[in-house]
Structures are given as structure tokens and as C-alpha cells.
Amino acid sequence: MENQDKLLNDITTKEYEYGFVTDIDTDVIPKGLSEDVVRLISAKKKEPEFMLEFRLKAYKAWLKMKAPEWAHLKIPPIDFQETIYYAAPRTSPKYESLDEVDPELLETFKKLGIPIEEQKHLAGVAVDVVMDSVSVTTTFKKVLAEKGIIFCSFSEALIEHPDLIKKYLGMSVPITDNFFAALNSAVFSDGSFCYIPKGVRCPMELSTYFRINTAGTGQFERTLIIAEDDSYVSYLEGCTAPMRDENQLHAAVVEIIAMDRAEVKYSTVQNWYPGDKNGVGGIYNFVTKRGICRGESSKISWTQVETGSAITWKYPSCVLIGDNSVGEFNSVALTNHHQQADTGTKMIHIGKNTKSTIVSKGISAGQSDNSYRGLVKVMPGAINARNYSQCDSLLLGSTCGAHTFPYIEVGNKSSIVEHEATTSKIGEDQIFYCNQRGISTEDAIGMIVNGYAREVLNKLPMEFAVEAQKLLAISLEGSVG
Amino acid sequence: MLSIKNLRASVEGKEILKGINLEIKAGEVHAIMGPNGSGKSTLANILAGKSDYEVLEGEVTFLGQNLLELSPEIRSRSGLFLSFQYPVEIPGVPMVNFLKASVNEHRKFKGLDPLTAGEFLKLMRAKKDMLHLDTELTNRSVNEGFSGGEKKKNEIFQMAMLEPKLAILDETDSGLDIDALRVVAEGVNALKTTENATIVVTHYQRLLDYIVPDFVHVLYKGRIVKSGGKELAFELEEKGYDWIKNGEN
Ligand SMILES: Nc1ncnc2c1ncn2[C@@H]1O[C@H](COP(=O)(O)OP(=O)(O)OP(=O)(O)O)[C@@H](O)[C@H]1O
Numbered sequence: 001m002e003n004q005d006k007l008l009n010d011i012t013t014k015e016y017e018y019g020f021v022t023d024i025d026t027d028v029i030p031k032g033l034s035e036d037v038v039r040l041i042s043a044k045k046k047e048p049e050f051m052l053e054f055r056l057k058a059y060k061a062w063l064k065m066k067a068p069e070w071a072h073l074k075i076p077p078i079d080f081q082e083t084i085y086y087a088a089p090r091t092s093p094k095y096e097s098l099d100e101v102d103p104e105l106l107e108t109f110k111k112l113g114i115p116i117e118e119q120k121h122l123a124g125v126a127v128d129v130v131m132d133s134v135s136v137t138t139t140f141k142k143v144l145a146e147k148g149i150i151f152c153s154f155s156e157a158l159i160e161h162p163d164l165i166k167k168y169l170g171m172s173v174p175i176t177d178n179f180f181a182a183l184n185s186a187v188f189s190d191g192s193f194c195y196i197p198k199g200v201r202c203p204m205e206l207s208t209y210f211r212i213n214t215a216g217t218g219q220f221e222r223t224l225i226i227a228e229d230d231s232y233v234s235y236l237e238g239c240t241a242p243m244r245d246e247n248q249l250h251a252a253v254v255e256i257i258a259m260d261r262a263e264v265k266y267s268t269v270q271n272w273y274p275g276d277k278n279g280v281g282g283i284y285n286f287v288t289k290r291g292i293c294r295g296e297s298s299k300i301s302w303t304q305v306e307t308g309s310a311i312t313w314k315y316p317s318c319v320l321i322g323d324n325s326v327g328e329f330n331s332v333a334l335t336n337h338h339q340q341a342d343t344g345t346k347m348i349h350i351g352k353n354t355k356s357t358i359v360s361k362g363i364s365a366g367q368s369d370n371s372y373r374g375l376v377k378v379m380p381g382a383i384n385a386r387n388y389s390q391c392d393s394l395l396l397g398s399t400c401g402a403h404t405f406p407y408i409e410v411g412n413k414s415s416i417v418e419h420e421a422t423t424s425k426i427g428e429d430q431i432f433y434c435n436q437r438g439i440s441t442e443d444a445i446g447m448i449v450n451g452y453a454r455e456v457l458n459k460l461p462m463e464f465a466v467e468a469q470k471l472l473a474i475s476l477e478g479s480v481g
Numbered sequence: 482m483l484s485i486k487n488l489r490a491s492v493e494g495k496e497i498l499k500g501i502n503l504e505i506k507a508g509e510v511h512a513i514m515g516p517n518g519s520g521k522s523t524l525a526n527i528l529a530g531k532s533d534y535e536v537l538e539g540e541v542t543f544l545g546q547n548l549l550e551l552s553p554e555i556r557s558r559s560g561l562f563l564s565f566q567y568p569v570e571i572p573g574v575p576m577v578n579f580l581k582a583s584v585n586e587h588r589k590f591k592g593l594d595p596l597t598a599g600e601f602l603k604l605m606r607a608k609k610d611m612l613h614l615d616t617e618l619t620n621r622s623v624n625e626g627f628s629g630g631e632k633k634k635n636e637i638f639q640m641a642m643l644e645p646k647l648a649i650l651d652e653t654d655s656g657l658d659i660d661a662l663r664v665v666a667e668g669v670n671a672l673k674t675t676e677n678a679t680i681v682v683t684h685y686q687r688l689l690d691y692i693v694p695d696f697v698h699v700l701y702k703g704r705i706v707k708s709g710g711k712e713l714a715f716e717l718e719e720k721g722y723d724w725i726k727n728g729e730n
């Protein structure tokens with residue numbers, strides 16, 4: 001018990017490591033939301049007419065909607081008129097070499113441990129860096145272009161490939177899907193667009209690092225990934241945010257469409273500012289992520305490691321339309337201090353022989369609250385559908401909460417849905433065993449927690465897995481004294 | 482090396498150790514025997530620094546330091562090793578990673594640089610060979626799904642990696658097959674020098690045929706009620722504990 005208390009204490013003394021602000025010129029529009037602001041955003045970005053219509057429709061729908069209240073979260077009232085809806089770096093040319101890039105920005109990446117030059121040369125990762133809202137650098141474009149792969153900022157795609165966007169935008173996540181998706185649809189500033197043509201295996205991991213950087217700016221990312229027949233892509237999203245006192249609203253939307261036999265892997269490491277140890281500040285993270293397996297035997301897998309944000313509201317989902325299509329959700333969600341997370345997935349089985357797997361590992365420490373919420377829905381026509389769900393919760397200390405809310409609806413008799421759930425406390429005996437071998441309690445906890453999450457971490461691409469492991473340990477670290 | 486004076490300790494309000502006195506010098510092997518529940522593992526755990534126990538009275542000096550004031554990890558790094566009676570499983574943590582962290586903590590404590598991956602693997606291979614340890618075991622998670630005997634072998638393997646000054650082997654023999662017992666005992670003997678010491682907790686004389694003790698102590702109801710040379714173990718094997726129990730009250 002004494003050990004537990006000490007541990008708790010240590011954990012609550014650890015402050016966020018990535019709390020710093022980059023001083024870069026930004027072009028900010030006045031705060032608040034109105035039809036004029038929506039028009040202004042669209043105009044600033046020189047968007048085609050259909051995009052403005054999409055935004056306005058979303059804005060009008062949003063006005064009539066209410067923020068969801070069903071999650072196991074205490075969400076302070078958000079004043080949407082106090083948020084700034086657009087900020088772009090003032091100087092945002094495309095750079096030919098890193099020498100031309102703002103040194104402040106490069107410094108930021110160094111602090112984050114993202115050696116961009118190394119990544120470019122060594123890891124074979126194309127990095128589309130989103131600093132605040134507009135793409136600053138895009139790399140590896142040429143290699144990708146040779147294969148016919150499009151990987152660019154959303155704004156750029158709107159100019160270069162408006163037809164693709166017009167066709168697919170809002171297909172996975174309709175404007176009226178939910179309050180935050182509607183808001184995003186109205187005001188999203190930028191994001192990434194990815195198109196993999198028929199039969200192409202993307203030769204490298206596509207990676208985007210997001211950062212929220214302007215005080216009081218809501219970050220509204222929009223990502224659209226289209227994988228044509230027989231294509232494959234692995235997409236990485238990773239993010240950290242500088243320390244802030246006021247809460248920052250974030251409402252991203254990610255849409256994926258997978259055609260016949262296409263496979264899309266989407267991996268996230270989310271490490272936005274979680275607030276301080278007293279629960280002051282931190283990002284409010286309301287994310288809508290959905291993939292549609294439209295084609296037969298297509299596959300979409302979501303893998304997420306969530307350690308940041310004050311509030312996380314996020315359910316990366318799969319709609320399995322194509323026969324034999326496969327959906328996967330692998331999640332590690334760690335909450336500490338006063339963080340709250342309500343995260344999980346929806347697996348909607350529509351096609352025959354569709355399969356889904358859910359592995360959720362929750363880790364709660366401090367005074368945090370961590371919920372898994374999942375829906376497995378098998379439609380009557382989805383004969384022989386299969387789902388396996390495993391939801392584990394690990395508690396560190398006795399002042400945190402872990403909850404599981406599984407919803408299962410099976411509309412036919414040939415389908416099998418399995419759900420397993422466990423809740424455990426971090427083992428004193430395991431910690432002592434490590435101690436006895438010379439490993440400190442802090443390191444032992446990092447190790448044990450990583451072991452607990454291994455099954456999910458193993459699904460991440462190598463370089464990401466290493467980062468995620470460090471992040472889990474760091475998020476629980478304190479100085480043992 | 483180790484000096485225990487009048488050690489009294491309780492767990493959950495129940496007094497388990499009722500005044501232990503024990504002196505161990507470098508180069509010695511001490512066997513501790515005694516009926517189930519007499520407090521052998523309790524003593525081992527207290528020496529290793531497990532927090533469940535409350536020390537009521539007494540002093541323990543290890544290599545000139547007040548042992549009871551040191552954290553468990555510092556005790557380990559200072560050269561105290563416990564081979565657990567029931568080694569715990571740590572799912573998802575590969576044995577290699579665990580051991581590497583352990584070995585490098587010990588090195589850091591001694592002011593040495595951490596081993597490179599290559600050096601570490603070489604060391605590991607040598608020690609595995611010595612104990613005829615299945616190569617595959619180190620790729621698995623710490624003790625996860627190990628058989629009883631494999632767990633015990635794995636403890637001694639870790640001991641071989643860390644080369645402690647004082648090793649406490651808590652019923653390391655139980656669960657080992659006859660061949661494994663010999664291999665493990667040979668391993669322990671190979672690690673023996675005039676600089677280190679071993680405490681062997683066991684119920685069976687058999688182990689002591691291989692690891693020959695200089696002293697044998699009988700722990701009964703939280704006290705060392707009898708000490709002697711290795712012949713005491715034979716006597717116990719023959720007569721059981723009743724004669725000691727009867728002699729006690
Ligand atoms: N954590 C604990 N909580 C409650 N009782 C305990 C605890 N640890 C030990 N005990 C009790 O202390 C007594 C001594 O236990 P200990 O494990 O030291 O015995 P032992 O001599 O090692 O026995 P064995 O030969 O069976 O291994 C037992 O009665 C045991 O139930």
C-alpha cells in the first residue's frame with residue numbers, strides 16, 4: 001500500500017515534457033464562428049465553390065446540433081465564439097531543402113525528437129508536416145508521384161484534385177454525423193489527402209506530424225485516404241502540442257475508403273498537452289475517424305496509442321460493407337492526473353463473412369478516468385460475421401477509474417461475437433521482482449505497462465513503436481525519491 | 482558480509498520472525514531448513530526489501546551498510562540477489578529486455594558503461610550455455626508460461642548474469658528434475674568464490690549433496706532453533722523436524 005501511494009505521488013509529480021511554444025509568425029483571423037467566418041476561411045484558402053457549399057451546409061447543420069452528452073466525461077462548457085478558427089503560418093512556401101525552413105520550426109522538431117532530416121534519409125518516411133493548419137513541408141513527393149500516389153495537404157488536393165475530393169469527401173463521415181464532425185466540416189483548415197491508385201503498394205509509411213501552435217486556436221484537421229482496388233498503404237499520424245493554460249479545442253475528422261482487396265493501416269500516437277497535474281489546461285480532443293471497407297476483402301485497421309489530451313472523445317470505426325472485409329481496432333489509452341478518455345470503436349458488419357477484431361488496453365493512473373466504449377453491430381444480411389473483442393484495463397493506484405461499455409447487436413444467427421474484459425491492478429509483486437533485479441520502481445512501471453500494451457504496440461510500424469514505448473513510460477514517469 | 486541481529490518482523494500484524502541472529506562471511510554457504518510456514522521466505526523477502534513486512538526490531542548489516550535502510554533496487558545493485566520461491570510472470574516484457582535493463586543498472590551503479598547489444602548477447606549466451614538454458618526462453622516474456630522448473634532455472638540464470646555478492650536461493654531445488662538440479666547446482670558452485678556467499682533455503686538434503694553447506698540452520702516458528710554443520714541436514718532428513726519441535730517446548 002505504501003508503495004502504491006508513493007507510486008501515485010511520483011506519477012502526479014511528472015510534468016508534460018513537450019510543453020514549449022514555437023514563435024513563428026502566424027496569420028490569424030478574429031475569433032468566433034459565423035457564416036462570414038466560414039466564407040472567410042474558404043476564401044483565404046481559395047477553395048472551389050463546392051467546398052464552400054459543403055462548409056456552409058455543415059455550418060447550418062451544426063447550428064441545429066448539440067454536443068453529445070452520452071460519454072463518460074465531464075466536459076466543461078465550451079464557448080465556440082471564443083475559439084479562433086483559422087491560423088496559418090504567414091510564410092508558408094514549399095521548401096526545396098531544410099536550409100530554407102524556419103530554424104525555429106526545426107528546433108521544435110528537435111525538441112520533439114523528430115529528426116526530420118534523418119527521417120527523410122534513413123527511415124524512408126515521407127513527412128507531410130502540419131504546423132498549425134497549413135502544410136509547411138512535404139517530402140518524398142517525387143517517389144510517390146512515380147507510383148501515382150497522391151500524398152499532399154488537403155488544401156493542395158482541393159486545387160490539384162478537386163474531383164476526387166468532391167466524390168469522396170463526407171462519404172465515410174457525413175456532415176451531420178455528429179456535432180464535432182459537423183463543426184469540422186464547416187471550419188476545417190487543412191489536413192492531409194492520400195490517394196493510392198489501383199494495384200499500388202505504397203512503398204513507405206506515410207507520416208504526418210501535427211502540432212497545435214497558436215494560442216486559443218482550435219485545430220480542425222481533415223484527412224481523407226482513398227485506397228483503390230488491390231492497393232496498400234500504411235499511414236502514421238503523430239502529434240504533440242505545446243504547453244498552454246487555456247483549453248484548446250480539437251475536432252479532427254479522418255475518412256478512409258478501401259475498395260476491393262485494398263488494405264489501409266492507420267496508426268496514431270496522440271500526445272497532446274494533457275493539462276497540468278492539477279487538471280488545468282490541456283487539449284479537448286473530439287475526433288471522428290471512420291473507415292469504409294467498400295470493396296470485397298478489403299481491410300482497414302486502426303491502431304492508436306493515446307497518451308495526451310485533457311479530454312479524449314474518439315471512436316475510430318469500420319463500416320464493413322464489402323463481403324469478406326476486415327476491420328481492426330487496436331488501442332492503448334493511457335490517462336494520468338485528471339485526464340479523461342472515452343474511447344473505443346464501432347464495427348458495423350454489413351457484408352457477408354465480415355470479420356472484426358478489437359483489442360483495447362486502458363491504463364489509468366492519478367485521478368484520471370478511462371473508458372472503453374465499443375459497438376459491434378451485425379446487420380441481418382451480414383451472415384457468418386465474426387467479431388472478437390478484448391478489453392483490458394490496468395489501474396495504477398486506487399484513485400483512478402476504468403470503465404467498459406460494450407454494446408453488442410447481432411442481427412442474424414450465423415454470426416459469432418465474442419467479448420472478453422479484464423480489469424487488473426499493477427502487480428506489487430511484479431514491481432518488487434524488477435526492484436530485486438536492480439530496476440527502479442519508475443522504470444519497472446514503465447516496463448510492466450509496456451509489456452501490458454505489447455500486443456497493440458506490436459501492431460505499430462517499428463519506428464513508431466519505439467516512440468510509443470517511450471511515451472508510455474514518460475507519461476507515467478516521476479522522480480522516485 | 483551479512484550480519485542479522487535479533488530481527489523481529491511481522492506481516493499484517495502477525496509476528497513471523499521472532500528474533501533471528503545470523504552471521505555470514507564471504508566464502509560461506511549457509512543452508513536454512515525448517516518446516517512449512519516457519520518464516521524462511523519471510524526472512525529472504527525482508528532481506529531483499531519487500532515492503533509487505535514490518536520490521537519490529539533488530540539490525541541487519543550487509544557489507545558494512547544498514548541493509549534495512551536501502552531500497553530494494555539499491556540492495557540488488559549492492560550485490561544482494563534473491564532467487565524467488567515463486568518467480569512472478571511479467572507478461573509482454575521480453576526476458577532479454579528485462580535482463581539488459583537489470584545488468585546495465587548494476588553496471589551503472591558500479592560506474593561502468595552499459596553493455597552494447599553485442600556484448601550483452603555474448604554474455605547471455607555464455608551464461609545460458611553454462612546452465613543449459615533453452616535459447617528460446619530468453620526471447621519469451623519474463624517467466625510467462627515457463628514451467629515450474631524453467632522458472633527456477635531462469636532465476637539462477639539471472640544470478641549468473643548478475644554475479645551477486647550474496648545470493649539467497651529460496652527453494653530453488655523444488656520443481657527441478659534430477660538433471661536440472663545437478664546443472665543448476667553446478668552453476669551455483671561455478672559462481673562460488675571466496676568473495677561471495679550463498680544462503681540456500683531448502684527442504685531437501687539432496688540439493689546439499691551438490692551445494693555443500695558450511696552451516697545448516699533450522700528455522701522454526703520464526704527462530705533459528707538449531708545450527709550445525711552439514712551433518713545436521715542428514716539428521717533432519719532422517720528424523721524429520723519432530724525431535725527439534727519437541728526439544729523446543
Ligand atoms: N504477505 C503475507 N500475508 C499474510 N501472511 C503471510 C504473508 N507472508 C507470509 N505469511 C505467513 O507467514 C508465515 C511464514 O511464511 P513463509 O512463507 O516465510 O514460510 P516458509 O518457511 O517459507 O514456508 P515454506 O517452506 O512453505 O515455503 C506463514 O504462516 C505465512 O502464511
Ligand SMILES: [Mg+2]
Pocket residue numbers: 521522523566651652
Ligand atoms: Mg518459503
